[in-house]
Amino acid sequence: MPTLANYLIASGLLFAAGLGVVMLRRSIIVIFMGLELMLNAANLSLVAFSRYGLVSGHQNYNAQILVFFIISVAAAEVAVGLAIIVSLYRARQTTHVEDLDTLKF
Amino acid sequence: MxxxxxxxxxxxxxxxxxxxxxxxxxxxxxxxxxxxxxxxxxxxxxxxxxxxxxxxxxxxxxxxxxxxxxxxxxxxxxxEKSRRLNFGATLGGVLVVAAFLSIMTQVILSNPAFAIPTPTLAGPQISDVKMIGMTLFHSFWLPFEVIGVLLLSATVGVVVLSRRTLR
The missing domain is CATH 1.20.120.1200 (NADH-ubiquinone/plastoquinone oxidoreductase chain 6, subunit NuoJ)
Incomplete structure (x- = not known):
């Protein structure tokens, strides 16, 4: 049987992959995918804690409800974020972050 | 297995x-x-x-x-066109990810509380969906309603954002 540490390390590696996407990639849409990857890593550790921290013999369902809420908030966030990317593309004709330097000092 | x-x-x-x-x-x-x-x-x-x-x-x-x-x-x-990679930014990104990974593995592997094997679930199992529904509508009904409002406002926001001209 896998231990809790196995799941937590898998979740941490997935988070690192998402962080790597955000830090290293230059396309705004791929950066957004990296954000999704990081949210899912957090979900995995929540579900692992729910399975390993039993409450009177059952899984801790509060954690799973939190995952449910995170997924629904993430869905709303993706819809709004992609709409922002589309209107950004209309205004600037680019999705490359290095071309968007208006706020740069 | x-x-x-x-x-x-x-x-x-x-x-x-x-x-x-x-x-x-x-x-x-x-x-x-x-x-x-x-x-x-x-x-x-x-x-x-x-x-x-x-x-x-x-x-x-x-x-x-x-x-x-x-x-x-x-x-x-x-x-993606392969532009000249910004060396400092790439190095910084790799460093941040490596630092995160090393700290995380150290914390998880050094703490014996995380090395527990899977505990067995007790007794006759009630179905997962039923338990989630009970928890959701007993203890979390207010956040559930708020999520509904959030999804509605996200929908309205997307419609406003994707109109051709923003006023």
């Missing part, structure tokens, strides 16, 4: 997650992200969270990634 499933799906999930970093074409990034999410759903099933696994496939691998692919198609994104 469970251990083999864990290693198989965790390895596959991390490989697809890594290919999101490495592949240049946004469509291949999105497809490997879909595969990564499906493997993650399988990991949820190995953790006896079948409802969350199903939601993961439906919402993430289904709806969210279709939205991503649709936007990639709409913007007609080509392969």
């Amino acid at each position: 469970l251990l083999a499933a864990f290693w198989f799906f965790a390895t596959l999930m991390l490989l697809f997650g890594l290919s999101v970093v490495l592949l240049r074409n946004p469509v291949s990034c999105a497809m490997s992200l879909v595969m990564s999410f499906i493997c993650l759903a399988a990991l949820y099933v190995t953790l006896d969270a079948t409802f969350i696994g199903v939601i993961q496939v439906l919402v993430y691998a289904g709806a969210v990634m279709v939205l991503f692919l649709f936007i990639i198609m709409l913007l007609d994104l080509r392969e």
Whole structure:
């Protein structure tokens, strides 16, 4: 049987992959995918804690409800974020972050 | 059996997650992200969270990634042009990720509280969906309603944002 540490390390590696996407990639849409990857890593550790921290013999369902809420908030966030990317593309004709330097000092 | 499933799906999930970093074409990034999410759903099933696994496939691998692919198609994104890599930024990114990984593994491996094996679930199992529904509508009915309002406002916001002219 896998231990809790196995799941937590898998979740941490997935988070690192998402962080790597955000830090290293230059396309705004791929950066957004990296954000999704990081949210899912957090979900995995929540579900692992729910399975390993039993409450009177059952899984801790509060954690799973939190995952449910995170997924629904993430869905709303993706819809709004992609709409922002589309209107950004209309205004600037680019999705490359290095071309968007208006706020740069 | 469970251990083999864990290693198989965790390895596959991390490989697809890594290919999101490495592949240049946004469509291949999105497809490997879909595969990564499906493997993650399988990991949820190995953790006896079948409802969350199903939601993961439906919402993430289904709806969210279709939205991503649709936007990639709409913007007609080509392969990222290989520009000169900003050396400092790349080095900084790799350093931050490496520091995060080393600290995380050290914390998880040094604490014996995380080395516990899977506890066995007690007694006759009530179905996962039933328990989630009971918890959701007993203890979390107010956040559930707020999520409804949030989804509505997100929908309205998307419609406003994607109008041709913003006033």
